[in-house]
Amino acid sequence: MTGDAAILREATAADVPRIAALIAMGNASAPMDAAAAEAEGRHPAYAAAYGRIVASGSNHLFVAEQAGRVVGTYQLTVLPGLAERGRARGKIESVHVDPSLRGSGIGGAMMRHAIGQARVLGIGLLELSSNKSRTDAHRFYERLGFARSHEGFKMALD
16 A cells, blocks of 8 residues: 555544544554554544534544545644734644554655645644654654644643
8 A cells, every 4th residue: 555645635424433543553652453443443432522523613634545545644723822913823633644554655745734734724833742752753743844842741631
């Protein structure tokens, strides 16, 4: 599959199980093997989450498809704010490529797509975060022009 160019498109409800499986396989703290991830991807909570994403209007979920199979995904969220005279920010989240296809150019294609989509949506600043353990991903983002400018913090509420 690495010879075919990836097609970037908006995700559909039919893509949700595969998107969830890609996320599960790419979980930096507890990655799943492909079979377990495919089973996890069928959990009904993912379909409900997709519904909330689509309904929000500020969230855009994309997939990279190659030879008819979803091989990558990312989410772009528009964050309006008052800082810098109301410049809209965009947050890129849940960037995942099938582990067997990493290094094949799919991630770069997705990020170029994200930058283009951000411009179309009037976003003036893009941000993303990456697990501290994913040093290869950090080098990838830096090669694309992203700078390490902030320290991130999280708090689980559930």
